[in-house]
Amino acid sequence: MQGFKKLFTVLSISTFIALSVLILGPPLxxxxxxxxxxxxxxxxxxxxxxYFRDILEANTEKATEARERAVxxxxxxxxxxxxxxxxxxxxxxxxxxxxxxxxAGYADAxxxxxxxxxxxxxxxxxxxxxFHFQYKDIVMFEGELEFEIDEDGKTEVxxxxxxxxxxxxxxxxxxxxxxLSPIGQFQERLHPTWINKIGYAPxxxxxxxxxPSSEIGVQVRGGISIGKRSMVNYAVMVGxxxxxxxxxxxxxxxxxxxxxxxxxxxxxxxxxxxxYFEIGGSYMKAAVNGLEGTGALMPTTGKVKIWGADAAYTxxxxxxxxxxxxxxxxxxxxxxxxxxxxEALDRLVLKAWYVQLAYRLSEITSSPxxxxxxxxxxxxxxxxxxxxxxxxxxxxxxLNIGLNYWIAPSLVARIGYEQRKFLVEGIKEKLxxxxxxxxx
Amino acid sequence: xxxxxxxxLASAFSGLIMGSGLVLAGDPADPSRPDPAxxxxxxxxxxxxxxxxxxxxxxxxxxxxxxYVSVTHMRVxxxxxxxxxxxxxxxxxxxxxxx
Numbered sequence: 135m136q137g138f139k140k141l142f143t144v145l146s147i148s149t150f151i152a153l154s155v156l157i158l159g160p161p162l163x164x165x166x167x168x169x170x171x172x173x174x175x176x177x178x179x180x181x182x183x184x185y186f187r188d189i190l191e192a193n194t195e196k197a198t199e200a201r202e203r204a205v206x207x208x209x210x211x212x213x214x215x216x217x218x219x220x221x222x223x224x225x226x227x228x229x230x231x232x233x234x235x236x237x238a239g240y241a242d243a244x245x246x247x248x249x250x251x252x253x254x255x256x257x258x259x260x261x262x263x264x265f266h267f268q269y270k271d272i273v274m275f276e277g278e279l280e281f282e283i284d285e286d287g288k289t290e291v292x293x294x295x296x297x298x299x300x301x302x303x304x305x306x307x308x309x310x311x312x313x314l315s316p317i318g319q320f321q322e323r324l325h326p327t328w329i330n331k332i333g334y335a336p337x338x339x340x341x342x343x344x345x346p347s348s349e350i351g352v353q354v355r356g357g358i359s360i361g362k363r364s365m366v367n368y369a370v371m372v373g374x375x376x377x378x379x380x381x382x383x384x385x386x387x388x389x390x391x392x393x394x395x396x397x398x399x400x401x402x403x404x405x406x407x408x409x410y411f412e413i414g415g416s417y418m419k420a421a422v423n424g425l426e427g428t429g430a431l432m433p434t435t436g437k438v439k440i441w442g443a444d445a446a447y448t449x450x451x452x453x454x455x456x457x458x459x460x461x462x463x464x465x466x467x468x469x470x471x472x473x474x475x476x477e478a479l480d481r482l483v484l485k486a487w488y489v490q491l492a493y494r495l496s497e498i499t500s501s502p503x504x505x506x507x508x509x510x511x512x513x514x515x516x517x518x519x520x521x522x523x524x525x526x527x528x529x530x531x532x533l534n535i536g537l538n539y540w541i542a543p544s545l546v547a548r549i550g551y552e553q554r555k556f557l558v559e560g561i562k563e564k565l566x567x568x569x570x571x572x573x574x
Numbered sequence: 575x576x577x578x579x580x581x582x583l584a585s586a587f588s589g590l591i592m593g594s595g596l597v598l599a600g601d602p603a604d605p606s607r608p609d610p611a612x613x614x615x616x617x618x619x620x621x622x623x624x625x626x627x628x629x630x631x632x633x634x635x636x637x638x639x640x641x642y643v644s645v646t647h648m649r650v651x652x653x654x655x656x657x658x659x660x661x662x663x664x665x666x667x668x669x670x671x672x673x
Binding site for chain 1: 622623625626627628629630631632635636638639640642643644646647649650651652653654655656657658
């Protein structure tokens with residue numbers, strides 16, 4: 135560009151001079167030039183002009199060539215971009231289909247050794263496949279089966295849960311079917327063995343415990359962000375509710391048909407001021423019918439009320455959990471077993487709590503082996519009043535000390551020590567637990 | 575009268591929920607067109623939310639479809655809001671590729 139300007143200036147000046155010479159004659163016409171001289175000068179000027187014309191032409195040619203080259207380069211660049219884009223698109227997956235599915239679940243195997251006499255047991259494992267199907271962002275099905283081997287070697291299959299989850303709103307899902315009870319945190323969130331730091335339920339949180347395990351009915355649930363990092367979450371449920379169990383106990387499970395007019399109603403609300411700290415409160419109200427039987431008394435209905443509180447602190451390598459549940463069944467007339475004699479049963483109170491602390495060593499060591507270790511302790515108590523037999527059998531304190539070795543985020547090998555102290559008879563039971571668990 | 579009032583209130587509420595649901599329940603994220611801002615939000619939400627109940631699962635563990643479904647599962651199980659879930663899905667589907 136600079137060159138052109140100069141050239142143009144030179145050309146204009148020379149043309150101007152040439153023209154002035156032609157029209158006005160030489161400015162200093164001291165001596166009149168001869169025609170011959172003038173002609174020679176004009177010729178010289180013409181030559182000069184031609185020279186500049188040639189340069190101009192050459193430059194124009196170059197410019198055109200350069201422009202052509204630029205256009206070609208641009209086209210190439212465009213093509214390259216297009217190729218890169220399509221490569222990127224094929225590297226990330228194509229858009230997903232409307233129906234998507236995922237096979238998940240978990241499995242574990244282990245052994246239990248009693249240190250003070252009694253039988254050692256091998257491989258009391260689970261195999262729990264979980265099926266997920268999702269149609270767009272409208273509905274999702276989830277179903278879990280549990281395969282277990284009982285003491286006699288028979289395989290037991292149970293439907294842990296099976297629900298249709300309707301994603302009606304960013305903050306609201308409607309869940310229908312058989313679901314894990316949202317009361318408390320252990321059942322719904324921690325019980326799978328690849329999640330549970332100890333591998334077994336705390337006293338009072340498993341079968342015959344104070345915590346409902348499942349429910350058949352409807353749930354409305356969701357989470358709502360508050361400000362930048364806080365969140366509230368909720369689950370409200372209506373279900374068929376519990377039934378009377380054997381020996382005056384409660385079966386806090388989902389039943390396919392309600393045995394009375396009173397639906398179970400309850401839920402949990404959780405608050406997270408920051409993502410790594412949650413406190414929750416649970417409540418459930420239901421009723422149970424006394425079991426039919428012989429004798430003068432007629433079975434009556436008893437009220438069931440559950441309330442609980444839980445907390446979780448899960449920052450970095452720390453994992454702290456606390457949970458308390460208070461389950462009360464009012465006095466009622468019922469047989470202890472179906473067809474037995476109907477008796478007046480006292481009010482039954484089940485109280486269960488635990489605290490658990492785990493710490494992953496990953497922050498304090500660079501050793502690849504030690505980083506995978508996670509020591510854990512849990513202490514809990516299960517109190518029962520109002521039914522001597524159940525109290526004798528189940529009321530206890532339970533101390534667990536364990537060590538997890540995390541091979542992958544959901545693959546763990548663990549060893550643990552458990553001490554159960556039964557409250558009625560004061561007997562201590564000591565166990566060594568080995569387990570490998572894998573969530574997939 | 576009270577029942578009627580409650581019924582009207584209840585249907586208005588559910589109408590509201592369903593209505594906004596229809597607006598918000600957009601088409602799932604198209605993984606071939608990742609939005610960098612969404613992925614950044616997703617990374618943060620993933621770090622905040624996904625280690626609350628169990629160990630953080632590694633992005634490379636699952637493919638796009640499995641992540642999509644699994645994270646929807648966590649939307650329900652973990653009571654995590656849908657907008658956050660879409661960001662987490664976008665993040666995981668952008669970070670699970672093995673080069």
